[in-house]
Amino acid sequence: AGRLLGGPYLWFNYITRMIVQETAILLLDYNRHAIPLDRLACSAAESRQAFANWLARRLRIEPDEVRLPEPVSTAGTRAAAVTKADVETRRPEASDFLETVEFTAIDFLADDPQRDAAIQARFGPQVADLVRRDRQQNVRRAFRSFPLHELPLAQRTINPYAFYETYLSRGRIVFLPVLMIGAAAGVVGMAIRTVYRVVREILHPRVDQDEDVPSDTYCAALRKIHRMRKPVFMGSLWLRARFDAEYLGLPLPSAPPGIAAHPLMESDLDFIGASRQDRIIAEQIRSGHQRRLEWIGRWLQQFGWTFDQLPEYLAREIPYLTNRGGEALRAVVAACVLDHDDITTLAFSIEGLKRVLAHGADATLDGTMLPPGLPDPVINLRKLWHPVPRVRRPVADLFGMPCFPPYDQAQRSLILAYLRRHRRAVRGWINVLLGQGGVDPWAAVRARMREVLLRTDLWSDQMLVLRAVQTLTMLDVQHNCDLVWSLGGYTHLASDPACGDGPPPAPFASALPAREDFAATLPIGE
Numbered sequence: 001a002g003r004l005l006g007g008p009y010l011w012f013n014y015i016t017r018m019i020v021q022e023t024a025i026l027l028l029d030y031n032r033h034a035i036p037l038d039r040l041a042c043s044a045a046e047s048r049q050a051f052a053n054w055l056a057r058r059l060r061i062e063p064d065e066v067r068l069p070e071p072v073s074t075a076g077t078r079a080a081a082v083t084k085a086d087v088e089t090r091r092p093e094a095s096d097f098l099e100t101v102e103f104t105a106i107d108f109l110a111d112d113p114q115r116d117a118a119i120q121a122r123f124g125p126q127v128a129d130l131v132r133r134d135r136q137q138n139v140r141r142a143f144r145s146f147p148l149h150e151l152p153l154a155q156r157t158i159n160p161y162a163f164y165e166t167y168l169s170r171g172r173i174v175f176l177p178v179l180m181i182g183a184a185a186g187v188v189g190m191a192i193r194t195v196y197r198v199v200r201e202i203l204h205p206r207v208d209q210d211e212d213v214p215s216d217t218y219c220a221a222l223r224k225i226h227r228m229r230k231p232v233f234m235g236s237l238w239l240r241a242r243f244d245a246e247y248l249g250l251p252l253p254s255a256p257p258g259i260a261a262h263p264l265m266e267s268d269l270d271f272i273g274a275s276r277q278d279r280i281i282a283e284q285i286r287s288g289h290q291r292r293l294e295w296i297g298r299w300l301q302q303f304g305w306t307f308d309q310l311p312e313y314l315a316r317e318i319p320y321l322t323n324r325g326g327e328a329l330r331a332v333v334a335a336c337v338l339d340h341d342d343i344t345t346l347a348f349s350i351e352g353l354k355r356v357l358a359h360g361a362d363a364t365l366d367g368t369m370l371p372p373g374l375p376d377p378v379i380n381l382r383k384l385w386h387p388v389p390r391v392r393r394p395v396a397d398l399f400g401m402p403c404f405p406p407y408d409q410a411q412r413s414l415i416l417a418y419l420r421r422h423r424r425a426v427r428g429w430i431n432v433l434l435g436q437g438g439v440d441p442w443a444a445v446r447a448r449m450r451e452v453l454l455r456t457d458l459w460s461d462q463m464l465v466l467r468a469v470q471t472l473t474m475l476d477v478q479h480n481c482d483l484v485w486s487l488g489g490y491t492h493l494a495s496d497p498a499c500g501d502g503p504p505p506a507p508f509a510s511a512l513p514a515r516e517d518f519a520a521t522l523p524i525g526e
Contacts, residue, residue, distance in 0.1 A: 360418030378428025388435030
Protein backbone atom coordinates (compact mmCIF):
# COMPACT_ATOMS: atom_id res chain seq x y z
CA ALA A 1 0.00 0.00 0.00
CA GLY A 2 2.93 2.32 0.56
CA ARG A 3 4.73 1.77 -2.74
CA LEU A 4 5.55 4.86 -4.77
CA LEU A 5 3.80 3.75 -7.97
CA GLY A 6 1.25 1.34 -6.53
CA GLY A 7 -0.24 3.02 -3.49
CA PRO A 8 -3.99 3.45 -3.16
CA TYR A 9 -3.78 7.25 -3.05
CA LEU A 10 -1.92 7.42 -6.36
CA TRP A 11 -4.52 5.32 -8.18
CA PHE A 12 -7.46 7.03 -6.50
CA ASN A 13 -6.09 10.48 -7.31
CA TYR A 14 -5.30 9.55 -10.92
CA ILE A 15 -8.67 7.95 -11.65
CA THR A 16 -10.63 10.69 -9.88
CA ARG A 17 -8.88 13.48 -11.76
CA MET A 18 -9.29 11.68 -15.07
CA ILE A 19 -13.03 11.15 -14.57
CA VAL A 20 -13.53 14.74 -13.40
CA GLN A 21 -11.68 16.15 -16.41
CA GLU A 22 -13.46 13.96 -18.95
CA THR A 23 -16.84 14.68 -17.36
CA ALA A 24 -16.23 18.42 -17.54
CA ILE A 25 -15.32 18.16 -21.24
CA LEU A 26 -18.45 16.13 -21.96
CA LEU A 27 -20.60 18.55 -19.99
CA LEU A 28 -19.30 21.54 -21.94
CA ASP A 29 -19.57 19.74 -25.28
CA TYR A 30 -23.20 18.74 -24.80
CA ASN A 31 -24.34 22.10 -23.46
CA ARG A 32 -22.65 23.86 -26.40
CA HIS A 33 -24.08 21.74 -29.20
CA ALA A 34 -27.17 19.82 -28.07
CA ILE A 35 -30.42 21.57 -29.01
CA PRO A 36 -33.82 20.46 -27.68
CA LEU A 37 -36.12 19.02 -30.34
CA ASP A 38 -38.86 21.62 -29.91
CA ARG A 39 -36.39 24.48 -30.36
CA LEU A 40 -34.55 22.65 -33.15
CA ALA A 41 -37.75 22.47 -35.18
CA CYS A 42 -38.03 26.27 -35.06
CA SER A 43 -34.30 26.97 -35.52
CA ALA A 44 -32.66 28.26 -38.66
CA ALA A 45 -31.14 25.91 -41.20
CA GLU A 46 -27.64 26.91 -40.09
CA SER A 47 -28.32 25.81 -36.48
CA ARG A 48 -29.93 22.58 -37.67
CA GLN A 49 -26.95 21.80 -39.87
CA ALA A 50 -24.48 22.56 -37.05
CA PHE A 51 -26.38 20.24 -34.73
CA ALA A 52 -26.47 17.51 -37.39
CA ASN A 53 -22.74 17.85 -38.05
CA TRP A 54 -21.93 17.66 -34.33
CA LEU A 55 -24.11 14.63 -33.71
CA ALA A 56 -22.84 12.89 -36.86
CA ARG A 57 -19.23 13.51 -35.82
CA ARG A 58 -19.86 12.18 -32.33
CA LEU A 59 -21.84 9.15 -33.52
CA ARG A 60 -19.45 8.56 -36.45
CA ILE A 61 -22.21 8.52 -39.01
CA GLU A 62 -23.07 10.63 -42.02
CA PRO A 63 -24.92 13.92 -41.36
CA ASP A 64 -27.77 12.67 -43.52
CA GLU A 65 -28.34 9.83 -41.04
CA VAL A 66 -29.08 12.23 -38.18
CA ARG A 67 -32.81 12.28 -37.51
CA LEU A 68 -33.97 15.90 -37.21
CA PRO A 69 -37.49 17.10 -36.44
CA GLU A 70 -39.48 18.54 -39.28
CA PRO A 71 -38.69 22.27 -39.63
CA VAL A 72 -41.37 24.76 -38.69
CA SER A 73 -41.14 27.62 -41.18
CA THR A 74 -42.36 30.90 -39.73
CA ALA A 75 -41.88 34.54 -40.54
CA GLY A 76 -39.60 34.89 -37.51
CA THR A 77 -37.37 32.08 -38.73
CA ARG A 78 -37.01 33.59 -42.19
CA ALA A 79 -36.31 37.03 -40.73
CA ALA A 80 -33.62 35.58 -38.43
CA ALA A 81 -31.95 33.88 -41.40
CA VAL A 82 -31.88 37.15 -43.38
CA THR A 83 -30.53 39.03 -40.37
CA LYS A 84 -27.72 36.50 -39.86
CA ALA A 85 -26.71 36.81 -43.48
CA ASP A 86 -26.40 40.59 -43.17
CA VAL A 87 -24.51 40.65 -39.86
CA GLU A 88 -20.74 40.97 -39.94
CA THR A 89 -18.43 38.24 -38.64
CA ARG A 90 -18.69 37.88 -34.89
CA ARG A 91 -15.91 37.61 -32.33
CA PRO A 92 -14.63 34.05 -31.65
CA GLU A 93 -15.89 34.22 -28.06
CA ALA A 94 -19.46 34.50 -29.35
CA SER A 95 -19.39 30.82 -30.34
CA ASP A 96 -18.96 29.88 -26.68
CA PHE A 97 -22.59 30.74 -25.97
CA LEU A 98 -24.31 27.60 -24.66
CA GLU A 99 -27.27 26.07 -26.43
CA THR A 100 -28.63 24.52 -23.23
CA VAL A 101 -27.88 23.95 -19.56
CA GLU A 102 -29.89 20.74 -19.31
CA PHE A 103 -26.89 18.45 -18.94
CA THR A 104 -25.18 18.04 -15.57
CA ALA A 105 -22.32 15.92 -14.30
CA ILE A 106 -24.79 13.40 -12.88
CA ASP A 107 -25.83 12.48 -16.42
CA PHE A 108 -22.33 11.07 -17.02
CA LEU A 109 -21.69 9.67 -13.53
CA ALA A 110 -24.95 7.89 -12.70
CA ASP A 111 -27.10 5.41 -14.57
CA ASP A 112 -30.66 6.66 -14.06
CA PRO A 113 -33.28 5.21 -16.46
CA GLN A 114 -35.74 8.01 -15.67
CA ARG A 115 -33.16 10.66 -16.51
CA ASP A 116 -32.24 8.82 -19.73
CA ALA A 117 -35.91 8.76 -20.70
CA ALA A 118 -36.18 12.51 -20.05
CA ILE A 119 -33.12 13.20 -22.25
CA GLN A 120 -34.57 11.03 -25.01
CA ALA A 121 -37.89 12.88 -24.87
CA ARG A 122 -36.24 16.32 -24.98
CA PHE A 123 -33.25 15.73 -27.29
CA GLY A 124 -34.16 12.61 -29.23
CA PRO A 125 -33.07 8.96 -29.14
CA GLN A 126 -29.75 9.56 -30.87
CA VAL A 127 -28.59 12.06 -28.24
CA ALA A 128 -29.78 9.72 -25.48
CA ASP A 129 -27.79 6.86 -27.01
CA LEU A 130 -24.74 9.12 -27.26
CA VAL A 131 -25.05 10.05 -23.58
CA ARG A 132 -25.14 6.37 -22.60
CA ARG A 133 -22.14 5.60 -24.79
CA ASP A 134 -20.12 8.53 -23.43
CA ARG A 135 -20.99 7.50 -19.88
CA GLN A 136 -19.67 4.02 -20.53
CA GLN A 137 -16.55 5.20 -22.33
CA ASN A 138 -15.79 7.71 -19.58
CA VAL A 139 -15.64 4.93 -17.00
CA ARG A 140 -13.92 2.42 -19.27
CA ARG A 141 -11.11 4.82 -20.20
CA ALA A 142 -10.45 5.62 -16.54
CA PHE A 143 -10.37 2.00 -15.43
CA ARG A 144 -8.68 0.33 -18.38
CA SER A 145 -5.02 -0.64 -18.60
CA PHE A 146 -2.62 0.30 -21.37
CA PRO A 147 -3.20 -2.21 -24.20
CA LEU A 148 0.35 -3.49 -24.50
CA HIS A 149 -0.88 -6.60 -26.30
CA GLU A 150 -2.01 -4.41 -29.20
CA LEU A 151 1.49 -3.06 -29.87
CA PRO A 152 3.83 -4.81 -32.32
CA LEU A 153 6.07 -7.39 -30.73
CA ALA A 154 9.18 -5.29 -31.39
CA GLN A 155 7.74 -2.36 -29.41
CA ARG A 156 6.82 -4.33 -26.28
CA THR A 157 9.96 -6.44 -25.93
CA ILE A 158 13.59 -5.66 -25.14
CA ASN A 159 16.24 -7.60 -27.05
CA PRO A 160 19.79 -6.62 -26.04
CA TYR A 161 21.29 -8.57 -28.95
CA ALA A 162 19.08 -6.80 -31.50
CA PHE A 163 20.00 -3.46 -29.90
CA TYR A 164 23.70 -4.31 -30.20
CA GLU A 165 23.39 -5.40 -33.84
CA THR A 166 21.41 -2.29 -34.75
CA TYR A 167 23.35 0.45 -32.98
CA LEU A 168 26.73 -0.83 -31.77
CA SER A 169 28.14 -3.55 -34.02
CA ARG A 170 30.48 -3.04 -37.01
CA GLY A 171 31.86 0.24 -35.71
CA ARG A 172 28.49 1.89 -35.19
CA ILE A 173 29.46 2.54 -31.59
CA VAL A 174 31.39 5.57 -32.90
CA PHE A 175 28.08 7.21 -33.71
CA LEU A 176 26.57 6.34 -30.32
CA PRO A 177 27.01 9.91 -28.91
CA VAL A 178 25.23 11.32 -31.96
CA LEU A 179 22.42 8.81 -31.53
CA MET A 180 22.12 9.70 -27.85
CA ILE A 181 21.94 13.41 -28.68
CA GLY A 182 19.29 12.68 -31.30
CA ALA A 183 17.30 10.59 -28.83
CA ALA A 184 17.51 13.35 -26.22
CA ALA A 185 16.33 15.89 -28.80
CA GLY A 186 13.43 13.59 -29.68
CA VAL A 187 12.45 13.33 -26.01
CA VAL A 188 12.57 17.12 -25.64
CA GLY A 189 10.49 17.56 -28.78
CA MET A 190 7.94 15.03 -27.56
CA ALA A 191 7.74 16.84 -24.21
CA ILE A 192 7.15 20.18 -25.95
CA ARG A 193 4.43 18.68 -28.13
CA THR A 194 2.81 17.12 -25.08
CA VAL A 195 2.81 20.42 -23.18
CA TYR A 196 1.35 22.18 -26.21
CA ARG A 197 -1.35 19.54 -26.57
CA VAL A 198 -2.25 19.71 -22.87
CA VAL A 199 -2.45 23.52 -22.90
CA ARG A 200 -4.59 23.42 -26.03
CA GLU A 201 -6.93 20.87 -24.47
CA ILE A 202 -7.34 23.09 -21.41
CA LEU A 203 -8.04 26.22 -23.45
CA HIS A 204 -10.13 24.50 -26.12
CA PRO A 205 -11.45 21.23 -24.68
CA ARG A 206 -12.85 18.70 -27.11
CA VAL A 207 -14.22 15.22 -26.71
CA ASP A 208 -11.73 12.47 -27.47
CA GLN A 209 -12.64 10.79 -30.76
CA ASP A 210 -10.32 7.82 -30.42
CA GLU A 211 -11.52 4.27 -30.76
CA ASP A 212 -14.06 3.04 -28.27
CA VAL A 213 -12.79 1.05 -25.31
CA PRO A 214 -14.22 -2.49 -25.55
CA SER A 215 -16.34 -3.97 -22.80
CA ASP A 216 -13.87 -6.79 -22.13
CA THR A 217 -11.66 -4.64 -19.89
CA TYR A 218 -13.53 -5.21 -16.63
CA CYS A 219 -10.69 -7.33 -15.24
CA ALA A 220 -8.42 -4.28 -15.56
CA ALA A 221 -11.07 -2.11 -13.89
CA LEU A 222 -11.37 -4.64 -11.07
CA ARG A 223 -7.60 -4.58 -10.53
CA LYS A 224 -7.65 -0.79 -10.21
CA ILE A 225 -10.56 -0.88 -7.78
CA HIS A 226 -8.63 -3.36 -5.67
CA ARG A 227 -5.52 -1.18 -5.78
CA MET A 228 -7.56 1.67 -4.30
CA ARG A 229 -9.69 -0.28 -1.81
CA LYS A 230 -7.71 -3.42 -1.03
CA PRO A 231 -5.39 -1.87 1.63
CA VAL A 232 -8.33 -0.92 3.87
CA PHE A 233 -10.05 -4.22 3.15
CA MET A 234 -6.95 -6.24 4.04
CA GLY A 235 -6.28 -4.09 7.11
CA SER A 236 -9.68 -4.92 8.57
CA LEU A 237 -9.25 -8.56 7.53
CA TRP A 238 -5.89 -8.91 9.31
CA LEU A 239 -7.24 -7.15 12.40
CA ARG A 240 -10.17 -9.52 12.63
CA ALA A 241 -7.99 -12.53 11.86
CA ARG A 242 -5.81 -11.73 14.87
CA PHE A 243 -8.83 -11.06 17.08
CA ASP A 244 -11.40 -13.67 16.04
CA ALA A 245 -10.27 -17.30 15.94
CA GLU A 246 -13.62 -18.48 14.58
CA TYR A 247 -13.12 -16.26 11.54
CA LEU A 248 -10.15 -18.47 10.64
CA GLY A 249 -12.30 -21.59 10.76
CA LEU A 250 -10.96 -22.64 14.18
CA PRO A 251 -13.56 -23.77 16.74
CA LEU A 252 -13.35 -22.54 20.30
CA PRO A 253 -11.82 -25.09 22.70
CA SER A 254 -14.41 -27.51 24.15
CA ALA A 255 -17.26 -25.70 22.32
CA PRO A 256 -19.51 -27.14 19.61
CA PRO A 257 -18.95 -25.83 16.08
CA GLY A 258 -20.32 -22.34 15.54
CA ILE A 259 -19.54 -19.93 12.74
CA ALA A 260 -16.10 -21.58 12.57
CA ALA A 261 -17.70 -24.34 10.51
CA HIS A 262 -17.58 -21.98 7.50
CA PRO A 263 -14.23 -20.85 5.96
CA LEU A 264 -15.05 -17.15 6.19
CA MET A 265 -11.51 -15.83 5.81
CA GLU A 266 -10.84 -17.98 2.76
CA SER A 267 -14.03 -16.68 1.17
CA ASP A 268 -12.99 -13.09 1.85
CA LEU A 269 -9.53 -13.70 0.40
CA ASP A 270 -11.15 -15.14 -2.71
CA PHE A 271 -13.48 -12.15 -2.94
CA ILE A 272 -10.67 -9.59 -2.93
CA GLY A 273 -8.40 -11.69 -5.16
CA ALA A 274 -5.68 -12.07 -2.53
CA SER A 275 -2.14 -12.69 -3.69
CA ARG A 276 -0.07 -15.73 -2.82
CA GLN A 277 1.81 -13.69 -0.23
CA ASP A 278 -1.46 -12.70 1.44
CA ARG A 279 -2.54 -16.33 1.62
CA ILE A 280 0.81 -17.35 3.12
CA ILE A 281 0.42 -14.69 5.82
CA ALA A 282 -3.14 -15.85 6.47
CA GLU A 283 -1.98 -19.44 6.84
CA GLN A 284 0.78 -18.37 9.24
CA ILE A 285 -1.76 -16.53 11.40
CA ARG A 286 -4.07 -19.52 11.33
CA SER A 287 -1.30 -21.95 12.30
CA GLY A 288 -0.22 -19.70 15.17
CA HIS A 289 -3.79 -19.42 16.46
CA GLN A 290 -4.28 -23.16 16.17
CA ARG A 291 -1.22 -23.83 18.33
CA ARG A 292 -2.40 -21.32 20.91
CA LEU A 293 -5.90 -22.77 21.00
CA GLU A 294 -4.44 -26.17 21.91
CA TRP A 295 -2.74 -24.61 24.93
CA ILE A 296 -5.82 -22.55 25.82
CA GLY A 297 -7.94 -25.71 25.84
CA ARG A 298 -5.63 -27.24 28.45
CA TRP A 299 -5.82 -24.16 30.65
CA LEU A 300 -9.61 -24.03 30.49
CA GLN A 301 -9.73 -27.71 31.43
CA GLN A 302 -7.36 -27.05 34.32
CA PHE A 303 -9.50 -24.19 35.68
CA GLY A 304 -12.79 -25.99 35.12
CA TRP A 305 -13.93 -23.38 32.59
CA THR A 306 -14.78 -25.58 29.64
CA PHE A 307 -17.94 -24.96 27.66
CA ASP A 308 -19.95 -27.38 29.80
CA GLN A 309 -18.46 -26.29 33.14
CA LEU A 310 -18.32 -22.50 32.65
CA PRO A 311 -22.10 -21.77 33.11
CA GLU A 312 -21.99 -23.27 36.61
CA TYR A 313 -19.02 -21.10 37.55
CA LEU A 314 -20.68 -18.00 36.10
CA ALA A 315 -23.92 -18.67 37.98
CA ARG A 316 -21.93 -18.83 41.20
CA GLU A 317 -19.35 -16.07 40.70
CA ILE A 318 -20.70 -13.74 37.97
CA PRO A 319 -24.51 -14.14 37.99
CA TYR A 320 -25.24 -11.66 35.21
CA LEU A 321 -23.43 -13.99 32.77
CA THR A 322 -25.30 -17.13 33.80
CA ASN A 323 -27.03 -17.54 30.45
CA ARG A 324 -24.13 -16.24 28.38
CA GLY A 325 -21.61 -19.03 28.77
CA GLY A 326 -20.75 -19.25 25.09
CA GLU A 327 -20.20 -15.51 24.84
CA ALA A 328 -17.98 -15.55 27.95
CA LEU A 329 -15.94 -18.43 26.55
CA ARG A 330 -15.41 -16.52 23.32
CA ALA A 331 -14.20 -13.47 25.29
CA VAL A 332 -11.65 -15.52 27.28
CA VAL A 333 -10.35 -17.25 24.15
CA ALA A 334 -10.02 -13.93 22.30
CA ALA A 335 -8.09 -12.43 25.22
CA CYS A 336 -5.71 -15.38 25.32
CA VAL A 337 -5.21 -15.35 21.55
CA LEU A 338 -4.35 -11.65 21.70
CA ASP A 339 -2.21 -12.14 24.83
CA HIS A 340 -4.28 -9.52 26.63
CA ASP A 341 -2.75 -8.48 29.96
CA ASP A 342 0.11 -10.96 29.34
CA ILE A 343 -2.23 -13.89 30.07
CA THR A 344 -0.70 -16.11 27.41
CA THR A 345 2.85 -14.91 28.07
CA LEU A 346 2.62 -15.82 31.76
CA ALA A 347 0.94 -19.16 31.05
CA PHE A 348 3.49 -19.99 28.35
CA SER A 349 6.30 -19.18 30.78
CA ILE A 350 4.83 -21.65 33.28
CA GLU A 351 4.36 -24.36 30.67
CA GLY A 352 7.79 -23.83 29.13
CA LEU A 353 9.74 -23.80 32.38
CA LYS A 354 7.79 -26.79 33.67
CA ARG A 355 9.08 -28.86 30.77
CA VAL A 356 12.57 -27.36 30.93
CA LEU A 357 12.91 -28.06 34.66
CA ALA A 358 11.73 -31.64 34.23
CA HIS A 359 14.22 -32.19 31.40
CA GLY A 360 17.09 -30.59 33.32
CA ALA A 361 16.40 -32.63 36.47
CA ASP A 362 16.74 -35.92 34.56
CA ALA A 363 20.45 -36.75 34.35
CA THR A 364 19.79 -39.45 31.74
CA LEU A 365 18.61 -36.94 29.13
CA ASP A 366 20.83 -34.93 26.78
CA GLY A 367 21.62 -31.65 28.53
CA THR A 368 22.62 -29.93 25.31
CA MET A 369 19.11 -30.12 23.82
CA LEU A 370 15.87 -28.45 24.82
CA PRO A 371 12.81 -30.66 25.32
CA PRO A 372 10.29 -30.86 22.46
CA GLY A 373 6.86 -29.26 22.49
CA LEU A 374 7.89 -25.96 24.07
CA PRO A 375 5.65 -22.89 23.66
CA ASP A 376 6.73 -19.66 22.00
CA PRO A 377 9.64 -17.93 23.80
CA VAL A 378 9.42 -14.41 25.22
CA ILE A 379 11.65 -12.17 23.10
CA ASN A 380 11.07 -8.54 24.10
CA LEU A 381 10.49 -8.04 27.81
CA ARG A 382 9.97 -4.28 27.44
CA LYS A 383 6.87 -4.51 25.22
CA LEU A 384 4.80 -6.62 27.59
CA TRP A 385 1.71 -5.38 29.38
CA HIS A 386 3.79 -5.67 32.56
CA PRO A 387 7.42 -5.02 31.49
CA VAL A 388 10.04 -6.98 33.41
CA PRO A 389 13.40 -5.99 31.91
CA ARG A 390 15.18 -6.57 35.24
CA VAL A 391 14.22 -8.97 38.01
CA ARG A 392 15.97 -8.95 41.39
CA ARG A 393 14.55 -12.23 42.64
CA PRO A 394 17.03 -15.14 42.42
CA VAL A 395 16.38 -17.95 39.98
CA ALA A 396 16.23 -20.37 42.91
CA ASP A 397 12.83 -18.88 43.84
CA LEU A 398 11.36 -20.92 41.00
CA PHE A 399 11.67 -24.07 43.12
CA GLY A 400 9.33 -22.63 45.74
CA MET A 401 6.47 -21.94 43.31
CA PRO A 402 3.49 -24.33 43.53
CA CYS A 403 3.28 -24.62 39.74
CA PHE A 404 6.44 -26.82 39.73
CA PRO A 405 6.97 -30.19 41.40
CA PRO A 406 9.45 -30.41 44.29
CA TYR A 407 13.07 -31.20 43.47
CA ASP A 408 15.88 -32.36 45.75
CA GLN A 409 19.18 -30.55 46.04
CA ALA A 410 20.96 -32.66 43.43
CA GLN A 411 18.19 -32.11 40.91
CA ARG A 412 18.21 -28.38 41.62
CA SER A 413 21.92 -28.23 40.86
CA LEU A 414 21.36 -30.04 37.56
CA ILE A 415 18.47 -27.71 36.72
CA LEU A 416 20.45 -24.53 37.46
CA ALA A 417 23.33 -25.74 35.30
CA TYR A 418 20.85 -26.64 32.54
CA LEU A 419 19.24 -23.18 32.75
CA ARG A 420 22.64 -21.48 32.50
CA ARG A 421 23.45 -23.54 29.41
CA HIS A 422 20.20 -22.47 27.69
CA ARG A 423 19.83 -19.05 29.30
CA ARG A 424 19.16 -17.30 25.97
CA ALA A 425 16.12 -19.50 25.32
CA VAL A 426 14.67 -19.51 28.85
CA ARG A 427 15.64 -16.04 30.08
CA GLY A 428 12.32 -14.49 29.03
CA TRP A 429 10.24 -17.16 30.76
CA ILE A 430 12.26 -16.85 33.96
CA ASN A 431 11.94 -13.05 34.08
CA VAL A 432 8.20 -13.17 33.39
CA LEU A 433 7.59 -15.79 36.04
CA LEU A 434 9.70 -14.06 38.69
CA GLY A 435 8.42 -10.59 37.78
CA GLN A 436 4.71 -11.30 37.21
CA GLY A 437 3.94 -14.67 38.76
CA GLY A 438 4.02 -13.65 42.38
CA VAL A 439 3.60 -16.47 44.88
CA ASP A 440 1.35 -18.63 42.66
CA PRO A 441 1.68 -17.97 38.89
CA TRP A 442 -1.38 -20.07 37.97
CA ALA A 443 -3.47 -18.05 40.41
CA ALA A 444 -2.27 -14.88 38.63
CA VAL A 445 -3.29 -16.34 35.26
CA ARG A 446 -6.70 -17.33 36.64
CA ALA A 447 -7.23 -13.85 38.13
CA ARG A 448 -6.44 -12.18 34.81
CA MET A 449 -8.83 -14.48 32.98
CA ARG A 450 -11.54 -13.70 35.52
CA GLU A 451 -11.09 -9.99 34.80
CA VAL A 452 -11.79 -10.79 31.17
CA LEU A 453 -14.95 -12.70 32.14
CA LEU A 454 -16.17 -9.68 34.08
CA ARG A 455 -15.89 -7.60 30.90
CA THR A 456 -17.49 -10.10 28.55
CA ASP A 457 -19.92 -7.50 27.24
CA LEU A 458 -17.02 -5.18 26.36
CA TRP A 459 -15.22 -7.92 24.43
CA SER A 460 -18.43 -8.81 22.61
CA ASP A 461 -19.05 -5.18 21.66
CA GLN A 462 -15.53 -4.82 20.31
CA MET A 463 -15.88 -7.97 18.23
CA LEU A 464 -19.23 -6.74 16.92
CA VAL A 465 -17.68 -3.42 15.93
CA LEU A 466 -14.77 -5.19 14.24
CA ARG A 467 -17.10 -7.42 12.24
CA ALA A 468 -19.26 -4.44 11.30
CA VAL A 469 -16.22 -2.45 10.12
CA GLN A 470 -15.09 -5.35 7.99
CA THR A 471 -18.58 -5.64 6.52
CA LEU A 472 -18.50 -1.95 5.61
CA THR A 473 -15.15 -2.35 3.86
CA MET A 474 -16.52 -5.29 1.88
CA LEU A 475 -19.65 -3.37 0.93
CA ASP A 476 -17.47 -0.43 -0.12
CA VAL A 477 -15.49 -2.65 -2.50
CA GLN A 478 -18.66 -4.25 -3.81
CA HIS A 479 -20.36 -0.87 -4.27
CA ASN A 480 -17.43 0.37 -6.34
CA CYS A 481 -17.46 -2.83 -8.42
CA ASP A 482 -21.20 -2.59 -9.03
CA LEU A 483 -21.00 1.11 -9.87
CA VAL A 484 -18.17 0.68 -12.38
CA TRP A 485 -19.89 -2.40 -13.87
CA SER A 486 -23.14 -0.47 -14.32
CA LEU A 487 -21.71 2.82 -15.57
CA GLY A 488 -19.17 1.14 -17.84
CA GLY A 489 -21.81 -1.02 -19.49
CA TYR A 490 -19.70 -4.14 -19.11
CA THR A 491 -21.27 -7.40 -20.22
CA HIS A 492 -18.59 -9.91 -19.21
CA LEU A 493 -15.54 -9.99 -16.99
CA ALA A 494 -12.93 -10.34 -19.74
CA SER A 495 -12.35 -11.45 -23.27
CA ASP A 496 -10.81 -14.59 -21.79
CA PRO A 497 -13.60 -17.14 -21.23
CA ALA A 498 -11.76 -18.39 -18.15
CA CYS A 499 -12.76 -15.21 -16.33
CA GLY A 500 -16.43 -16.11 -16.74
CA ASP A 501 -19.43 -14.04 -17.65
CA GLY A 502 -21.95 -12.13 -15.63
CA PRO A 503 -21.68 -9.33 -13.11
CA PRO A 504 -19.07 -9.29 -10.34
CA PRO A 505 -19.77 -11.57 -7.37
CA ALA A 506 -21.43 -10.23 -4.25
CA PRO A 507 -19.40 -10.01 -1.03
CA PHE A 508 -19.55 -12.81 1.46
CA ALA A 509 -21.53 -12.12 4.63
CA SER A 510 -18.66 -12.83 7.01
CA ALA A 511 -19.67 -10.28 9.63
CA LEU A 512 -22.57 -10.54 12.02
CA PRO A 513 -23.56 -7.05 13.14
CA ALA A 514 -26.55 -8.10 15.27
CA ARG A 515 -25.90 -8.98 18.91
CA GLU A 516 -28.60 -11.68 18.82
CA ASP A 517 -26.93 -13.37 15.86
CA PHE A 518 -23.54 -12.95 17.49
CA ALA A 519 -24.67 -14.55 20.75
CA ALA A 520 -26.48 -17.32 18.90
CA THR A 521 -23.34 -18.54 17.16
CA LEU A 522 -22.59 -20.56 20.28
CA PRO A 523 -25.39 -22.46 22.02
CA ILE A 524 -25.78 -21.81 25.73
CA GLY A 525 -24.77 -24.71 27.89
CA GLU A 526 -27.37 -26.00 30.30
